[in-house]
Every structure is written in C-alpha cells, then in structure tokens.
Amino acid sequence: MAAEAPAPTAVVETAKRFLASFLRPTRILVAVSGGSDSKGLLLALNEAIEAAEPKRFSLAACTVDHALRPESAEEARGVASFCASIDVPHLIMRWDGAKPPTGIQAAAREARYRLLADAAERFEAGCIVTGHTSDDQRETILMRMQRAPGASGMASATLYDRRVWVLRPFLSLDRASIRAFLATRDVTWFDDPSNANPTFERVRVRTELAQSPRAEEGAWDAGARARSSARAAGFLTRQVRVHAGLVVEIPLALADHRDNVDWQRALLALVAVVGGRAHIPAADTVKRVAAFLQEATPGRMTAGRCVFDLRASGLYLYREARGLTTLTLAGGKAATWDGRFHVHNGASTPISVAAEGRGGPQQQRLIAAGLPPGVAGRASLSAPKVLSGNGESVASVTIEPRIGLYDTFLPGFDRIMADRIAGLFGREPYPPPPVHDLLTEMER
Incomplete structure (x- = not known):
C-alpha cells in the first residue's frame, strides 16, 4: 500500500x-x-x-x-x-x-x-x-x-x-x-x-x-443532498402549478406524500418563495404546517407570510395580504419589492410599486386560469401594481419573480430543484457552474 x-x-x-x-x-x-x-x-x-x-x-x-x-x-x-x-x-x-x-x-x-x-x-x-x-x-x-x-x-x-x-x-x-x-x-x-x-x-x-472532534460526525453528505434535490424536483414537475407568480396550486393527492422528506423540502421551498423569504420556515412553523395538513380539514392558516388555503380541489399557497409596503423607484433603477419581485424601471421618471388590492385585473386573470374565485380574490390582494407619479398605470417596467431562497446564494447541490422552481415561476434556469459537479455527474 x-x-x-x-x-x-x-x-x-x-x-x-x-x-x-x-x-x-x-x-x-x-x-x-x-x-x-x-x-x-x-x-x-x-x-x-x-x-x-x-x-x-x-x-x-x-x-x-x-x-x-x-x-x-x-x-x-x-x-x-x-x-x-x-x-x-x-x-x-x-x-x-x-x-x-x-x-x-x-x-x-x-x-x-x-x-x-x-x-x-x-x-x-x-x-x-x-x-x-x-x-x-x-x-x-x-x-x-x-x-x-x-x-x-x-x-x-x-x-x-x-x-x-x-x-x-x-x-x-x-x-x-x-x-x-x-x-x-x-x-x-x-x-x-x-x-x-x-x-x-x-x-x-x-x-x-x-x-470534541467527533461532534458533527455523520451530519451531512453532499451527494445525498443532491439526490434529494433531484427527487424534490420530480415532485415539483409532476404535482405543482404556479399561476402568475402569485399562487401555487397543489393537488390533494399529494397528501399521500406528506411524510416524504423530499416532498417536505419542495413544499418548504415553495413557501419561502411565496412568502418572499430567503430561508425556509423555522422549525416551529414547520410543525404548525404539518399539523394543519395532517388534519386534512378544508380551511386556511397563515405561516411564514404564506396562506395555506386547503380546499376540496387542492391546496393553494399565496402571500398573505399584510405588511405590504410601497416601493418608489427612480428612472433606470432596479430593486426588489416585497422580497418576491424584481422590478426594473425602464422609464425616465419615478414609479411606485404597491399591492394591487381587491378587484384588480390580476384577480380576473387568476379566475380565468381556473382558480377558485375566493383564492383568486385573496391572492390578488398582494399582486404588484405599478403606478406613475400621477397615479396612472405604466408599461415601461419589467417585473420578474424573485426566488429569494436561491437568487443570492444557490448551493450547487440544490441546482436541479432551484431550476425547477425557477421554471414554475416563469424564469430561465440558473447558469450552470464552469466545472463538473455532482449534478453533471448525476446527469451523465
């Protein structure tokens, strides 16, 4: 040897x-x-x-x-x-x-x-x-x-x-x-x-x-995490729809997977994105959500700035209509609104971004997409609305869903799941790394 x-x-x-x-x-x-x-x-x-x-x-x-x-x-x-x-x-x-x-x-x-x-x-x-x-x-x-x-x-x-x-x-x-x-x-x-x-x-x-040199022994394996992310991405592909970057729709059949660790990771990632957060919910929040879903009784609960709306037709996730601020953006500038949307002002004059409120055009679009009217109405309350200085709606502004969980730091072992979430929210995949990594080996 x-x-x-x-x-x-x-x-x-x-x-x-x-x-x-x-x-x-x-x-x-x-x-x-x-x-x-x-x-x-x-x-x-x-x-x-x-x-x-x-x-x-x-x-x-x-x-x-x-x-x-x-x-x-x-x-x-x-x-x-x-x-x-x-x-x-x-x-x-x-x-x-x-x-x-x-x-x-x-x-x-x-x-x-x-x-x-x-x-x-x-x-x-x-x-x-x-x-x-x-x-x-x-x-x-x-x-x-x-x-x-x-x-x-x-x-x-x-x-x-x-x-x-x-x-x-x-x-x-x-x-x-x-x-x-x-x-x-x-x-x-x-x-x-x-x-x-x-x-x-x-x-x-x-x-x-x-x-105590063995304090963290057996804690974590990067390959196992990458495989878990790939399985979570599979759940997302087969079972999840996202409407206008505002509402996540999940069929009730997914209740059969509630104890699956990979599905739990996928669900918590969606909650973070819908709530405009950079981290998955804390442990106590996760326990509350698990108890709500385990009971399987139609109703609503709020956790992590996200509404869990459980109905006979499925589970719907959308941003709760509280704590929504107004963003003022100078011409040619870009910023994030509510942690959920990246806004670029292509105009030469300032604009404001605020919540749409009840009865706006986004509510009708969500209803036309087949969502229950109650879900569409509540979800549209937190939809972004762009206004010019005189209060009129403007079009020279781009709004793109932000995935706070991954847009600042995306670990390579989560890239498959991140790409699937990006696709669900209408975004392009994240750029791949310049080296062979765990995922390129898995894809071979």
Whole structure:
C-alpha cells in the first residue's frame, strides 16, 4: 500500500485535480485575505497552472478590505505585494460606508461576496475561488446542526447573485496541510484577530470541535443532498402549478406524500418563495404546517407570510395580504419589492410599486386560469401594481419573480430543484457552474 502523500504534495495535487474539472479555459479570481488558507490556495493554483495548464488558465486575485480594523489596509497592501511577487494581478476592494451595530459578520459576508463579484467582472474572470477547508466545513455543519437538524454543509460550488460561481477547491484539505505547504515555500501569513474572539459563533464552535472532534460526525453528505434535490424536483414537475407568480396550486393527492422528506423540502421551498423569504420556515412553523395538513380539514392558516388555503380541489399557497409596503423607484433603477419581485424601471421618471388590492385585473386573470374565485380574490390582494407619479398605470417596467431562497446564494447541490422552481415561476434556469459537479455527474 502506497504511503499517503506528504501535505505539500497533496495541496498541489488537489489544485491540479481542480483545474482538470473545468469544462473550458478560463480566468480564475482568487479571494485572498492574507490568511494561510487563501494564500495557500493562490500559491498552489499558480504552481499547478505553471506546471501543467499555462495556456488554459490565468489567475487574478482580490482582497476585500472590510475596514473594520486599523491594520486592515496595511494587510491588504501586503497581499498585493505578495501577488506582485508571483506575477498575479491583484485588486483591493474596500467595504466603505457605515457598518451595522449588530450582525457584523453576516453583513461583512454579504459585502465580501458583492465586492468579489464586482472584481470578477472587472477582471473578466469566469469564477471566484475561496480557500475554505475541511476545518471550515466541520464548523459550518455543526453551526447549522445546532440551529436545525438535517442542515447542510458548504457546497463545493455556489452561484452568487445569479451571475458568478464561487468554487471551494480545498474543502477536502485541512488547514494544517495548507500551512505545511506554505512552510516549504517560506511563505508567511497573518491571522485575523476576530478568529479568536468568542463573541462570534464560529469561534465558539471551533473551540467545541477542538474539545470534541467527533461532534458533527455523520451530519451531512453532499451527494445525498443532491439526490434529494433531484427527487424534490420530480415532485415539483409532476404535482405543482404556479399561476402568475402569485399562487401555487397543489393537488390533494399529494397528501399521500406528506411524510416524504423530499416532498417536505419542495413544499418548504415553495413557501419561502411565496412568502418572499430567503430561508425556509423555522422549525416551529414547520410543525404548525404539518399539523394543519395532517388534519386534512378544508380551511386556511397563515405561516411564514404564506396562506395555506386547503380546499376540496387542492391546496393553494399565496402571500398573505399584510405588511405590504410601497416601493418608489427612480428612472433606470432596479430593486426588489416585497422580497418576491424584481422590478426594473425602464422609464425616465419615478414609479411606485404597491399591492394591487381587491378587484384588480390580476384577480380576473387568476379566475380565468381556473382558480377558485375566493383564492383568486385573496391572492390578488398582494399582486404588484405599478403606478406613475400621477397615479396612472405604466408599461415601461419589467417585473420578474424573485426566488429569494436561491437568487443570492444557490448551493450547487440544490441546482436541479432551484431550476425547477425557477421554471414554475416563469424564469430561465440558473447558469450552470464552469466545472463538473455532482449534478453533471448525476446527469451523465
């Protein structure tokens, strides 16, 4: 039996295998913070490209300066110098503006990916790669398990904002291996002091894992999740209709599947989309919904901003007519209304988007589509209506259903289900990743 490859060799070989997974030549943008993981990723990819793929790939790098510490600007300049030393073009993107008093890590994450995506466009890169490791994966799984049983880990490929794929080639490597690799190249790194601050959840989970290394064992499998998503997509294809992006219609025969985990995932995803939410309902909400459907008595209940309207003809889901705000949009601008619709104002003057209310044209369209009049009437109360400044309806505006569950971050292992939901709501499929992934292997 061959001996296990030394850590430095394993790191470069992992980079080579990652390059071999690409479907076509491309430029790769590496997110480099200056820590060991991202520096190791950049250096390993650079060596792998020089050794075997100099004509198919090129690298660029980006450091996001969150401007949260006085030292961050100098650290970013240090990364720029390192990139210059290996002839990799580099860009510093700074998170300017006021920072939120709470939820700073979540806000920093959102800003980081937005700025990385902007840098990818400037470099004309085909993807972004990050240095997440198996250590990060274990922490993520345990964090999500503590919030909700059956939660997933990080995907090796995630689509950001429907425009660029973020790839994580080092999820199979541990941090110690990467640091050993950097040591053989005499490359140093710095550690963000927030990585030792117990105020943050990830730091507390890291400590827990150090004390109990098997804490997250058996938690999650990416292949199983992808297969579950494919089965959920099958349920959606066979059993679900969506009317005008407003009403989800499900036949009562689906009650036979109420205990099926894949069908439950599909249903909860639909609830999130109808309610304009970026996450599936919380556990207590799921229990209430399950009890309502289990009883199978015609009636209505509201959960997650979504009305569950159970009738002899089927189950209908639509947005509850509460908490509907008015969006004012300047000419040429775009924004999201109610978390459910992406609106672009093609006019030169401002417009407003508000709920249609009772008796509008959408109600008649839903009735004409065969929906019960009561469902059509209630669902149309939350339909979007576009008004010009003088109160007249305008046509130079595009409105597209938004799928908050996937439009910002779409894990690759959920792509089949996401594409099916997009189709039901009248949207084009999401762009596929630039590499062979779990789903391309399943589709072969």
